[in-house]
Amino acid sequence: MERLNAVKEALNNQTNTIVFISSENCSICHVDEPKVRKMAEDNAISFHHLDIVQQPELAGFFEVLTVPAVLVYHEGKEVARQARFIDFTSLENLLEQLPKDSGAPDYQSLFS
Secondary structure (H helix, E strand, O other): OOOOOHHHHHHHOOOEEEEEEEEOOOOHHHHHHHHHHHHHHHOOOOEEEOOOOOOOHHHHHOOOOOOOEEOOOOOOOEEEEOOOOOOOHHHHHHHHHHHOOOOOHHHHHHHH
């Protein structure tokens, strides 16, 4: 398990980041975590797994009320969140569409 400070640093330094928040006594978390981790690896996205029982301050910092929770960040900003029931199809679609590099998009190419 990772510490909150390491995740905060990743949010500031990584283009795309996935934060998976679970609880050690959550059986669904144990099933969902490897699936989300694999999606992150397949899309070359930084993945961080945190345990809300070991670090109760996570609930306040990430505003998470239930687990499992999957938070997706692009350039340090939250772009998606799913909790309790994870829709893996929509999560996969989102991850495939995230820009892989940082910086402002070339708007001319977007609208031409």
